[in-house]
Amino acid sequence: MSGRLVIAVDGPAAAGKGTLARALADALGLPYLDTGLLYRAVGRRMLDAGLSPHEDAEPAARALQPEDLRRTDLRTPEVDRAASAVASQPAVRTALLQFQRGFGAEHGAVLDGRDIGTVIFPDARVKLFVTASTRSRAERRWKQMRGDAPVDAAGRAAAIDAVEAELLARDAADSARATAPLRPAPDAVEIDSDALDADAVLREALRIVQARLAESGG
Numbered sequence: 001m002s003g004r005l006v007i008a009v010d011g012p013a014a015a016g017k018g019t020l021a022r023a024l025a026d027a028l029g030l031p032y033l034d035t036g037l038l039y040r041a042v043g044r045r046m047l048d049a050g051l052s053p054h055e056d057a058e059p060a061a062r063a064l065q066p067e068d069l070r071r072t073d074l075r076t077p078e079v080d081r082a083a084s085a086v087a088s089q090p091a092v093r094t095a096l097l098q099f100q101r102g103f104g105a106e107h108g109a110v111l112d113g114r115d116i117g118t119v120i121f122p123d124a125r126v127k128l129f130v131t132a133s134t135r136s137r138a139e140r141r142w143k144q145m146r147g148d149a150p151v152d153a154a155g156r157a158a159a160i161d162a163v164e165a166e167l168l169a170r171d172a173a174d175s176a177r178a179t180a181p182l183r184p185a186p187d188a189v190e191i192d193s194d195a196l197d198a199d200a201v202l203r204e205a206l207r208i209v210q211a212r213l214a215e216s217g218g
């Protein structure tokens with residue numbers, strides 16, 4: 001294979017980006033970076049400091065430490081919103097750019113996020129854009145978050161409605177922002193995972209990776 005292999009996995013909230021990117025990294029022996037965690041950790045720092053995530057978050061981004069990414073409270077609904085708010089600030093994105101590029105530069109990597117194929121690694125050998133219907137994504141995120149508490153059918157539907165509304169609002173904000181909006185790179189291959197379980201998505205992705213590498217003489 002010629003040159004390092006970078007695989008970009010982008011897509012909307014709860015589409016299965018992380019599940020796919022982690023599995024691809026395992027299958028191909030590459031490092032994996034969840035770039036959403038960077039924005040989540042910056043949002044978390046703002047909330048902890050009693051600041052609105054809409055205020056200037058560049059100092060929080062510049063102060064980020066490896067242990068910030070290992071915190072266990074980065075996946076709450078409050079942090080979802082804070083991450084999206086700080087992610088709309090160009091100075092925050094600039095502060096996090098070199099770390100992401102450096103992560104993939106030496107040995108190659110699989111990175112998942114919103115702008116990996118468009119901004120972070122516009123020359124990535126393989127770009128995947130994972131989608132699923134809003135309802136499927138909301139159901140998956142709800143199942144992921146809910147734990148073991150019993151719930152009746154009406155409660156389930158109402159809870160999924162609430163998750164769906166949050167996902168839609170976050171996708172709308174991420175798509176509408178001026179800097180590094182959520183969108184597929186022109187050369188990304190889209191995988192609609194609505195009817196596919198995680199294993200089927202991985203098989204499809206590996207097929208695309210092999211085809212791309214064959215095309216690029218890798």
Ligand code: CDP
Binds near residue numbers: 012035083
């Ligand atoms: O897992 P989920 O798709 O819900 O979110 P995430 O990937 O952890 O990203 C959280 C938020 O960070 C997103 O809503 C985006 O606003 C932002 N983000 C971004 O702007 N660029 C990235 N490369 C990754 C995340």
Ligand code: CDP
Binds near residue numbers: 199
């Ligand atoms: O990283 P992102 O927010 O895009 O999604 P994720 O955390 O990888 O996936 C969200 C949830 O959907 C997880 O609980 C996955 O196990 C599940 N999932 C699924 O049910 N079917 C897929 N094809 C992919 C993910």
